[in-house]
Structures are given as structure tokens and as C-alpha cells.
Amino acid sequence: MDLNRREIRLCASMLCADAGHLRRDIEQINTAGVDWMHIDVMDGHFVPNMTGGLDVADCIREASAAPCCFHLMVRDPLRSVKRLKLRPGERAAFHLENTAEPESLAAAIRGSGAFAGMAVNPGTPVTRILPHLDCLDYLLVLIVNPGFKGQPMIPRTLDKLRRLREERDRRGLPIRFLVDGAVTPENMLEIVSAGADDLVCGPFTCFNEALGGIGPTLALVKDRLEAGGYLLSPRAKGGERP
Amino acid sequence: MILSPSICTAGYGDAAEVLDWIERRRCDRVHIDIMDGWFVDPIMGGTDYVRMIRNKCALPRELHFMTYEPEKMLDIYEVEAGELIYVHADTTQHPHRLLQSIRERGCIPGLALSVYDQPEEARELLDQTENVLLMGVKAGCPASDFHWSVLEKCAQLKEMAKTMGRKLHVQVDGSVSPENVGRLVRGGIDAVVLGYPGCFDPTRGREATLALMRQRIEEAESEITGGTS
Numbered sequence: 483m484d485l486n487r488r489e490i491r492l493c494a495s496m497l498c499a500d501a502g503h504l505r506r507d508i509e510q511i512n513t514a515g516v517d518w519m520h521i522d523v524m525d526g527h528f529v530p531n532m533t534g535g536l537d538v539a540d541c542i543r544e545a546s547a548a549p550c551c552f553h554l555m556v557r558d559p560l561r562s563v564k565r566l567k568l569r570p571g572e573r574a575a576f577h578l579e580n581t582a583e584p585e586s587l588a589a590a591i592r593g594s595g596a597f598a599g600m601a602v603n604p605g606t607p608v609t610r611i612l613p614h615l616d617c618l619d620y621l622l623v624l625i626v627n628p629g630f631k632g633q634p635m636i637p638r639t640l641d642k643l644r645r646l647r648e649e650r651d652r653r654g655l656p657i658r659f660l661v662d663g664a665v666t667p668e669n670m671l672e673i674v675s676a677g678a679d680d681l682v683c684g685p686f687t688c689f690n691e692a693l694g695g696i697g698p699t700l701a702l703v704k705d706r707l708e709a710g711g712y713l714l715s716p717r718a719k720g721g722e723r724p
Numbered sequence: 725m726i727l728s729p730s731i732c733t734a735g736y737g738d739a740a741e742v743l744d745w746i747e748r749r750r751c752d753r754v755h756i757d758i759m760d761g762w763f764v765d766p767i768m769g770g771t772d773y774v775r776m777i778r779n780k781c782a783l784p785r786e787l788h789f790m791t792y793e794p795e796k797m798l799d800i801y802e803v804e805a806g807e808l809i810y811v812h813a814d815t816t817q818h819p820h821r822l823l824q825s826i827r828e829r830g831c832i833p834g835l836a837l838s839v840y841d842q843p844e845e846a847r848e849l850l851d852q853t854e855n856v857l858l859m860g861v862k863a864g865c866p867a868s869d870f871h872w873s874v875l876e877k878c879a880q881l882k883e884m885a886k887t888m889g890r891k892l893h894v895q896v897d898g899s900v901s902p903e904n905v906g907r908l909v910r911g912g913i914d915a916v917v918l919g920y921p922g923c924f925d926p927t928r929g930r931e932a933t934l935a936l937m938r939q940r941i942e943e944a945e946s947e948i949t950g951g952t953s
Contacts, residue, residue: 501776502740524770525761526791526800532758534736535767541736556761565765 489713490674491517492703493551493660494696495684496542497533498631504538507696508545511688514700515720518551518573520662520682522628523566525556528580529629536565548717549573553601553662555628556580563590570595575622575660577601578610588617599660603628604636608645615655620680621646625673626663632685635664640676647677667693667702671710725905725941726915727934728755728786728895731777732768733919734930739773743781749934753784753808755897755917758801760791763815764863771801778804786917788836788897790863791815795822798829805830810857812836813849823852836897838863839871843880850885854893857917861898870899875911882912901925902936909944 494516499507511519519542526532543550552574556562559576568574574591578600581587588598597619602611604627611621623643626633643659650657661673662682670681681687683703690699704714729751734742746754756777758769777785788810791797795816803809809831813819819835826833834855835846839862846856858874878894885892893914900908901921908916916922918937925933 497772500740501736501770501773502743502780503738505737508737523767525767526797527760527762527793530796530800531771532760532797532800533767533770534773535759535761537732537766537768538736538770545737556767558761561761561765562767565761565767 487711487713488674488679489715490678490707491658491680491715492700492718493518493520493680493682494548494688494700495520495522495631495662495682496538497522498684498689504541505545507689508542510696511700512545512547514697515718516548516683516688516700517680517715517717519546519548520551520553522553523556523562524629527557528577529555531629535562536567539566543569551575551660553622553628554580555601560587560590563587563594568594568596573597573599573620575599575601575620577603577628578606578614579603584614585617588614592619601628601662602642602646604639604642608642608649611646612649615650615653615657618657620658620660622660622662623678624663625661625665628663633664635669640673643673643677667706670703671706674707674710674712725909725913725945726752726895727918727937728753728915729918729923730755730757730897732757734924739776740780743777745930747781747783751783751918751934752915753786754781755786755788758787758789758791758797759863760797763792763812764790774801784808786810786834788857789815790836795825798826803829803831806832808832808834808855810834810836810855812838812841812863813845814838814841820849820852823849827852834895837877839873843877843884846881847884850881850888850890850892854891855895856881856892857895857897859898860896860900868899870904872907874913875908878912902933902940905937906940906944906947909941910948 494511524531524533549571554576591598599620601622625635625639658679660680661678665681666686687703693699729746759766761767786808792815794811809826823833833853835853836857860870861868895915897917900916
């Protein structure tokens, strides 16, 4: 499997933005250039943490140059899908653990013109995911347990990513793999090599003050990907390099 | 009259600036809505957002939990001593114990009554709280009609507390505006939450809206004291 020369897309994790200066951070991300604005939606029940919902999403939608990519960590994802009023070109991923009807949920997401994804927890068996691949546009593979930023990567999750990628290739499905959690400048090439198409850039690969903040951090990430032989999308490349 | 702007109604783009403005305009407290998409339809008021408010604003905080299982939310939000915590009795099997546990954490327990909750439903809980929040609109539906039943509820609750030898502080939340605040003052309401119509009205502007609110409150208070103020 030759994974080089693939286009790798970047998602800025808005969970890591400064809640007091959200518009400022969005403007910096717009300038740097990313493919998606990744928005975690947590209800305090499916995961032991809470975020904003539609109000925050609409603020991001209004100011952002990139479409939104939602990760629904809620007990009732269909309710969230309806409430978020997904737009064409956006993405939304739900968990198998919070729905008994993944096909109809994916159809509801696609019915809005959005792309449907399924999130895979570190503890979710691969065999439970495989029957549903046909109705999905992407898999959101979590390399940490969902709910909190800044956790260390669980290394065996990359084996799961490889297995899912092999199955995708074997069946010739057009599914993309989005990897979320603990993506760092140090491990991102390993993650991409294991099969990631898209990376969620959080505290280490976007909002990293030690690397100079949003602009310089995303520039470093892009440079490393290109140096590793991967391509960037026109949207990600279009940003101004500081 | 205590004024508590509802920060969630002020937009999310530059919340730090809004908090600074609320403080500079000498409002009394900051009201934070927390919704779980289950007890009410929206999801709102995440933990990072609340943490940011704690860091950036020195005013006392009111956390209004419109969530099921509020017991675990107290842990998730790491509620801090001195915070006024409003909970709804019908979100838990043990509202009395919940109010007790809020006090044990050093917080101020508050009981929130939705539009259709009746004062009688609060009777067995009033020994655990001095603060009641009466919803003037349906929780999670800020644009809905104002329910004037809050005035009758306020009178009944205060009378109920009085027979128990207790004093009750009643706050109204939802669609409080310069147009209706005078009647709330005259009806014995002690505090109001200010949302779009009471503070962050995009047409009138926040400066003019807050000034008008204060003017109307002053007029009503002056009326009560016979114009001596």
C-alpha cells in the first residue's frame, strides 16, 4: 500500500481555541489556512465533559473560511444533527455506541448534503465498524478516549487504523480517515503513514504557544507533511505562511 | 434590583470583551446557562467556556444547570465556592439532597422553576435554599412569550418561606426587558437575568438598553418608596 503522495487535510480543533477570543483565533486560522474547522459537541452524558452547541457552531460558521466538521459526543446524535442544521459540504461523525440505527443516522446527515462519519473509540471493536462502512464517507479514528484535550496517544490505536485502512482498500471504498487526539509534530508522520488522510490539529499542532501560536504551528505541520512526501489541499496551501 | 447579564446571549466571538464591559458597567453578577440537549433542546455553556469566565471576570457567578443528572455536572464543572448554583428539581430523583450537597461544596444552592412548575412543588425544598429562579419563558426557548405568572409565584413563594421563618430571594429569567421590568420591580422580584431584550439587544445596542433598564428600575423603585428616592 503506497500511501505517499496522498493529499492530507488539516482540521483545526476549535475545542482548543481561546473561548474568550474565539473570533481572533478563527481569523488566525483563516490566515494560516486549514481544510476544516473541527467542532466537538459534548453533552456531559455520552462523555464526562460539556461544550457549546449550535450557538458556538454558528459563530464559527459565520467567521470561518473553512467548512465545519462536527464530532458528536452526545447521547442523542440524531437530535444534534437536526439541531445543527448541517450545511452542504460540512461533516458530522457519530459514535456507534450512541445509536441503534447508524444507517438511518448517516442518511440523515447525508440528507443535509453533509458527509457522514463514524467515530471509533479506542475500545470500539473493528468488527463492529466493518458492517457499516458502505454508508459512511469517513471514519473518525480516536487515538485517545473522547472528552478531553491534551491526553497522550494510545499507541495500539494505530494498529486499528491500519486494519480499518486495509479493509477500506480491500473493498475499494472511498472512505477518508480522520485521526483525532494527541496529534503532535513528532508523531503525525507515523499517524499519516498508518493510514490517516485528515488530522485534527489541537493543542500540539495548531494552538501551540511554544511553537509561536496558530500561524507558525500550522506552517510547521504543513512543512513536515510536504517534507514527508505528502500533498496539501489548495485550501490549506492558500493560507499565508508567517 | 440585582442585574445579571446572561453572557451566553452576547455572542461567542469576543466573550472576553463582553465580560469586561459587564464588569465596567457595574452589573452585579454574571449568569451562565448550561444546557445538555436532553433536559432542554440546546447544548450550551461548556466547561472551557465557564473556566474562561472564571478567569476573566471578577463578578459573582450564577450557573443555571438545565441538565439531567445535575449531581455529576457539579463535578464536571468543578463548581467553586461562592457560586450560585441553580438546579431544576425535576432533573434529579433527589432534589433535596442535591441542594444540600451544593451547600456542602461551599456554593449557594438555588432552585429553578420552569414556566409550568408551581410554587407548591418547591415547598419541601425551601429549607435548603434562599434563592429561587423563576423562568419567565420556556427553558431553552429565549424568544417565547413572557409568562406573567412569575409575579403570583413570587408572592406565593415568599409567603411560603415567611411561614417557615425564612427569607427568599427571587430572580426572574427570560425575556426581561425595559418594557416589563417595572412591573417586576413592583411585584417584589429581587433580581433579573438580562438576555437579548434586557441587555444585548442588537437593535437598541447594549449601552442604551442597559441604561434604559436601569432608568425603568429606578422609576419603579421610586414609585414604591413614594418618590422619595
